[in-house]
Amino acid sequence: MFVILGVSISLFMLPTMQSTAAPLQVVTFEQAPAEYEEQGVIKGIAVDIVKEVFARMHQPILLNLYPFANSINRIKKRKVDAIFAVTKKPERELFLNYTSEVLLDQTATLYVRKNSQIKFDGDFRKLSDYTFGVVNKATYGYKFDNAVTTGIISKIEGVSAYRLNVLKLVKNRLDIIVGPRLGILYEIKKLGQQEAVKELSPSIESVPTYIAFSKTRVMPDIIEQFDLILKEIKKDGTYEKIIQSYIK
Template identity: 50%
Template sequence: MKKNIVRFFCIGLCAMPTMAATLELVTLQYPPYQYEENGEIKGFVVDIVKEAFRRLQQPIKITLMPWTRSIKMIEDGAADAIFTAYKTSERELFADYSKEVLMPQAVSLFVLKDSTIKFDGDLYKLANYNFGVVSKVSYGDVFDNAVKSKIIKTPDTTHTGEKNIEKLLAGPDYASCSIISV
């Protein structure tokens, strides 16, 4: 009888669904991709991420924070995953990337309507202008390499895209970089 109880208990344990630990995901506030509204994390990329993990039956917790902190948490192992992060050689040292791109994106340059800044694809022509970027965000190899090689000035960094828009609205010779879906 005791053997049957032990056997039943073991079979019961094996038949029980395993409860996966909740994965900690981090990202930045970047509407409409991901943003917080009334205490809830929303956005169309958030919807995709949530659905993917729901199908895997994997619980997740998504936290929005400054991008620099998000990157550091992934690098230190304090968070399990990050999303909407461009793949860079520096990040590949501490992060694994999926083979599929979650959301195809293109880098865009924003200027005021009456700005004298004109862009024809040659970053050398923009060397005298100020750029605003979000700290630790990669804007792709072309822009990132132009900054590293000093083709353009070191950009002014902020923690949010909204701050860059405020700077853009305040100054005539200022451009804001952003990433948009293609």
């Protein structure tokens, strides 16, 4: 998580007509490629999905990007209307109403060099001889973390960013890298290494994230409408097109 200054943009979703709805105040946090700031512009996969849904709702928003703890604190104190992309936790459901539809799955996945003979069937014991690249202090779900804790996986090298692990992998300094699927694919694309790295299947674990709305500031009909249109853009191909634009 990066500590950065708040950046805001006002999104008035109808270019040809003025919406009469008051803008919703929405917050997110740095987590590329889902949400990030670049040259003063808030962008990312989740950002584009959220903007598309609100555009189809004819609902303007004021979007701000803050550090994660700051974003959570703002919606908890009823200063803003919505936050994304967050996991469901019982303590958060005291002040948040989540959508039913998943906004974005965060999937922990393994990657190897394209010419590697390494295979994965879900059993980490078969990978115990290999060296793994991770990001320091990151977690990748119970299965992987448990394999590390119990010593099944013991050859681990940590770095500060996934980009560094992709570079180490293609230079034969690691056997396997582990990380969030979209984040790794995003870095592979930025480095131009699409033909040098491949994804192993199955994935380790998938954690769904959502947009969630303030229980005291947002009416249920807004949440229901967001759910319906999110399903719609998944069906009509817009959702997948947005994802692919960041990783292909």
